[in-house]
Every structure is written in structure tokens, then in C-alpha cells.
Amino acid sequence: MQIPVRIVLVETSHPGNIGASARAMKTMGLDELVLVAPRDFPSAEATARASGADDVLARAHIVDSLGDAIADCGFVAGASARPRRLSWPVADPRRSAAALLDHAPHTPVAMVFGPEHSGLTNEDLGLCNQVVHIPANPAYSSLNVAMAVQVLCYELRVALLDRREAGNDAPRERGKAGAWAAPGLEEREAPPATAAELEGFYRHLESALSTAEFLNPERPRQLKLRLRRIFQRSGLDRNEINILRGALTALQGGRKEG
Amino acid sequence: MQIPVRIVLVETSHPGNIGASARAMKTMGLDELVLVAPRDFPSAEATARASGADDVLARAHIVDSLGDAIADCGFVAGASARPRRLSWPVADPRRSAAALLDHAPHTPVAMVFGPEHSGLTNEDLGLCNQVVHIPANPAYSSLNVAMAVQVLCYELRVALLDRREAGNDAPRERGKAGAWAAPGLEEREAPPATAAELEGFYRHLESALSTAEFLNPERPRQLKLRLRRIFQRSGLDRNEINILRGALTALQGGRKEG
Structure with missing residues (x-):
């Protein structure tokens, strides 16, 4: 059961994180990895941390910009650990996984992860249709990037298994359309328009x-x-x-x- | 919001995995770590991989046996990557998180993870009330132990947030988020723009x-x-x-x- 979601890692600093991400992907049945301007790749450390997922690394595409990585995609989710000043539509991993699977039959889709220390820029998020926020301890929200990849790939697998279980013909549970839900008022800089x-x-x-x-x-x-x-x-x-x-x-x- | 679930790592070989587990715990709001006969701890590598979660490492208890680690617990879940010959009650991470939170108000509870290469033995599982299986790619189910800790701690946090939300008198109006929901793809007359x-x-x-x-x-x-x-x-x-x-x-x- 392959999961047709592209994972894009933007300007990853540590090759170990690239390897660990490849392993996380493969355990959950994803295999399409695109690296945007990685600092150090290929690398022995990436291969070591990939463990048996070195085939995912070997097939990874390397591109210069996020725009190139997702040019053909009709739906793109970008991971963000931080609340943003500019208000984006924010989904939790479960809703985002549902939205990615909803779109996947119709268009290539991607999930994007930023550099370790800074995360995705607002320009990067400008290319995304949705921001995914993993609910974390506000006092320490520093998820390792490969851990974030693991959590999102896990949610994708669980969502796909749930759908198979429910039967392919089962309607797509409208509630989950909350995928595009607008952020809560507290996250916006202005009230919703009346x-x-x-x-x-x-x-x-x-x-x-x-x-x-x-x-x-x-x-x-x-x-x-x-x-x-x-x-x-x-x-x-x-x-x-x-x-x-x-x-x-x-x-x-x-x-x-x- | 602390999550009152003890994480127990049994005979972990690589100190980096202990550090990464501490970080995974802290990002999700867990802080009680017990190490059963770790091969190499304390260790500079554990501290490095813990990043800002070295306080969790510093407070970790080290014990000789799994029995000691969970002696006071009224409910224990044990992670297993492999199907077992002996049939245990098996839960997925979401159900297991719910069971741990159900018990937590009444008794100490723990989630147990085995050694990297072999996992928990049947004897270890005999001390558990429930086996947790993370659904993985059957062709490559080799989740890193710290990744497994991340997924389970994530499910605990999501479950606790859901309960708080449900318990609140002013429900968060999940449905209303759908006010901004995009129409289902089946209603659209054209493919999503790339x-x-x-x-x-x-x-x-x-x-x-x-x-x-x-x-x-x-x-x-x-x-x-x-x-x-x-x-x-x-x-x-x-x-x-x-x-x-x-x-x-x-x-x-x-x-x-x-």
C-alpha cells in the first residue's frame, strides 16, 4: 500500500535528519522524497540513519527551490511549529492527512518541512494551501524535523487504513473538510469580515x-x-x-x- | 499541561535514542522517563540528541528490571512492532492512548518500549495489560524506537486535547470551522490549479x-x-x-x- 504523498524537505542542515526522514517515510509506506537545496547530501550519515530505507534516499530528487519541488502539485501542506503573525489556515495533522488524501486521486500532493532551526519562511508558506501544526507543548515545541515527518506519515497511513476499512465507496466524511478550516479568531490579526x-x-x-x-x-x-x-x-x-x-x-x- | 504517563525504555542500546525519546516526550508534555538497564547512560550523545530536553534525562530513573519500572502501575501498554505468536490484546496507538488516559486519574500508568533490535520479549509483554502496535508498512516495519515514542506521545497529547475540548462547557464548535471549508472535489467542475x-x-x-x-x-x-x-x-x-x-x-x- 503506497501512499501517494510527496515529502519535501527544504534546506535541511543535518544529513542524519534526511536519513531518519526517509526511514520514517518508508515505515509508513511513502517513498517520494524531494530535497530542496540540502546542505550536505548525499552523505554517509544520511545513509546510516536511513537504515533499510536507503532506496528512498537513492531515488530522492534534489531541486533548487520549493517552487520547483511542488510545481505540479494541486495541494500542498506546509509544516509549521510556530504561530504565525500572518494568519494562515491551520490544520492539525489528522485533518491535513485527510485533505492530502482527498486531493491525491486528482493531483500530485505534497507535504513540506522547513530547515531545522528556522522552519518554513512566509514566502515558502505562500506556496502552500494549508499550514499543518503538530500540537506541541507550548513550553517546548521543538520537534525534530524527522519526528515531524514520522507523525505526519503516521497520520497519513492511519487515515488511509481507516478509509479502506470504511470501504472505498463510503462518503468522504464531510466533517473532515475542516481541512481548510480557517484558524481560530485568536490567531488572526483582524476580525473576520462581516x-x-x-x-x-x-x-x-x-x-x-x-x-x-x-x-x-x-x-x-x-x-x-x-x-x-x-x-x-x-x-x-x-x-x-x-x-x-x-x-x-x-x-x-x-x-x-x- | 503535563501528561501523566510514564515512558519506560527497556535495555536501549543507543544513547542517541534515549536522548531523542526524551525530546519527543517533552515536545508532547510528558516528563517521566524510566530506563531499564540501558547499555550506555548517562552519555554525551544522549544529552546532545535530547536538545533542550536534558531536564527529562536528568530526572530519569534507572532500574534493573521492567518489573521494578512498573511496580506501582495499574495499567501498562507495551509497544510491539511484530505480530506475536501468542495472541495479546492489541490496540492501535489511538486506542491505547485513550486507555492510558482512562486509567491515569486512578493509578500510575506506563507505556513500555523494548530494545532496538529485538523489541519486548514475551516475558516483558506478560507484564503489560495491552500491546500497542503502530500500523506500519509490512514490507518495512522497522520504526526507530524514539520515533515510536514520538508517535505514542503525540497520540496521548491529541487525546488529552480532544478530551479537554469535549469537556469544556463552551464546545469549540468544530463544525463551524467548516464554514470556510472548500467544497468537496466531487462538486468541482475543474481540477485543482497546480x-x-x-x-x-x-x-x-x-x-x-x-x-x-x-x-x-x-x-x-x-x-x-x-x-x-x-x-x-x-x-x-x-x-x-x-x-x-x-x-x-x-x-x-x-x-x-x-
Whole structure:
């Protein structure tokens, strides 16, 4: 039972962690490893720590950037140990495993892990659809990267076994769609936009797009709905509404400075 | 939030694994470690691998036998990677974590891990109330012992967090997170956009907003990230990318019909 999820390790410093990650992957049935600019690889230490998983190391791809590692992926989860100032949609490992398996039949998917000391940058997370946070002791949240790989690969295996047990035809348990759940209010820098604020933005957007003749005045409804759905899914906060409206005004020629 | 479960490592060969286990424990909020006849401890390698969890090592008890390690315990789970000839009651990590937490208010409880190469003997398992088996790749089930400690401690933490959440009078409204949930793939009319397609859209958006002087050419980074985040959260499909790019072209004066 192979699990079709790519593991991407970004700028890993210690080759032992690469080897231990390969071993963790193989124990759980994953075998696609991509290394973004590893500091020291190939390496005898990586091979030693991989134990019997040196075949995973041997097949690992090495690329220069995270963008290259995930260019073909339709869904990417990025591991983060730290709360972020910028609010991302955060999932726990169980929900993230469910989301990865939901997408896997339709597109390549990847799980990304950052460098040992710094973790993924905000730029890296900008390439991800979801942030995965392993719930850890707030007083000591320093999970080793290979340990994090083990936990996530374990959750992927458990999720896949659960699905097989439930039967392939069984519906995909909507509750787990919480995969994309927006973070709790306490993690955001601004309150969620109210329905009225959202409406204000949509009216602004629709008026601009009518003027630009993008919306067909006879039958604007379908396209309006599609546009709204994109932003509804995103779970906008008040700051983001302001950014979007500012951008729209600028595009209309208002030349508002950001 | 301390988790009152003792971790017992039996005849561990490699001190690095003892250190890594201490780190794994502390990240999940466990701090009671008992070592049964470790081959090499204390050890500089254990301390190095413990990273900031050397306090757990410093407080570790060393005993001569598993019997001594668990003498006061009313419930003991023993990890086993291998199917046993003798049939033991076997639990997966999630069920075992639940059983340990069920007993913990009433008695000391322990989770036991065997030596690296051989695992717990049948005699050792005879002292346990339950065997825990981490579901692994049958073709390569060789989990490192510290990785196994990490997975079990992770399940304990998740189980405890779930119980706290459930016990809270104000339930955390799990379902509501689904408010932002993306629609199931089966409802989508197009495949998820790939990372490369998303990049194409972001470049288009950023170029349009630079021309419109919305992005400050000196410091565009923060605003670019915020804009990307909005769309990354949304989980765009290929049709939606086309709609957004069409809208952008129209707003730029391309007058593209929708």
C-alpha cells in the first residue's frame, strides 16, 4: 500500500535528519522524497540513519527551490511549529492527512518541512494551501524535523487504513473538510469580515467588472457566484477586505497607494 | 499541561535514542522517563540528541528490571512492532492512548518500549495489560524506537486535547470551522490549479497592481504575501484561475468579455 504523498524537505542542515526522514517515510509506506537545496547530501550519515530505507534516499530528487519541488502539485501542506503573525489556515495533522488524501486521486500532493532551526519562511508558506501544526507543548515545541515527518506519515497511513476499512465507496466524511478550516479568531490579526463587509466588497467588485465589461449585463449571475465562492472559501478578515478593495480601486484607475 | 504517563525504555542500546525519546516526550508534555538497564547512560550523545530536553534525562530513573519500572502501575501498554505468536490484546496507538488516559486519574500508568533490535520479549509483554502496535508498512516495519515514542506521545497529547475540548462547557464548535471549508472535489467542475498555474496568476496580479501603483515598488513583499494568502486559502481550481485572470485583464483595460 503506497501512499501517494510527496515529502519535501527544504534546506535541511543535518544529513542524519534526511536519513531518519526517509526511514520514517518508508515505515509508513511513502517513498517520494524531494530535497530542496540540502546542505550536505548525499552523505554517509544520511545513509546510516536511513537504515533499510536507503532506496528512498537513492531515488530522492534534489531541486533548487520549493517552487520547483511542488510545481505540479494541486495541494500542498506546509509544516509549521510556530504561530504565525500572518494568519494562515491551520490544520492539525489528522485533518491535513485527510485533505492530502482527498486531493491525491486528482493531483500530485505534497507535504513540506522547513530547515531545522528556522522552519518554513512566509514566502515558502505562500506556496502552500494549508499550514499543518503538530500540537506541541507550548513550553517546548521543538520537534525534530524527522519526528515531524514520522507523525505526519503516521497520520497519513492511519487515515488511509481507516478509509479502506470504511470501504472505498463510503462518503468522504464531510466533517473532515475542516481541512481548510480557517484558524481560530485568536490567531488572526483582524476580525473576520462581516457579511455586510463582504457584500460591500462584492458590490464594489461587481460594479468594477461591469464597467470593464467583464460581466455580461444580461446574465451576470453565474460569474458573480463563481467569484463570490472563491472569496467565501477563503474566509476573509477585515484587513483583507481593505486590501482587496484598495487593489480594486487602484486597478480602476484610482491609483490608491498600498 | 503535563501528561501523566510514564515512558519506560527497556535495555536501549543507543544513547542517541534515549536522548531523542526524551525530546519527543517533552515536545508532547510528558516528563517521566524510566530506563531499564540501558547499555550506555548517562552519555554525551544522549544529552546532545535530547536538545533542550536534558531536564527529562536528568530526572530519569534507572532500574534493573521492567518489573521494578512498573511496580506501582495499574495499567501498562507495551509497544510491539511484530505480530506475536501468542495472541495479546492489541490496540492501535489511538486506542491505547485513550486507555492510558482512562486509567491515569486512578493509578500510575506506563507505556513500555523494548530494545532496538529485538523489541519486548514475551516475558516483558506478560507484564503489560495491552500491546500497542503502530500500523506500519509490512514490507518495512522497522520504526526507530524514539520515533515510536514520538508517535505514542503525540497520540496521548491529541487525546488529552480532544478530551479537554469535549469537556469544556463552551464546545469549540468544530463544525463551524467548516464554514470556510472548500467544497468537496466531487462538486468541482475543474481540477485543482497546480502550483505553476497559481504562480502564473500571482505574477499577473502583481504586475497589474504594480502598474496601478498599488504595490509600493520599494516594499512590495508584505502586501504580495497577504494577497497570495487570500487565494492560497481558497483552494482555486483551474476554471477559477481563468476567471480571475480574465477579470484582471478586463480591469486592466483589456475589455475581455465574460
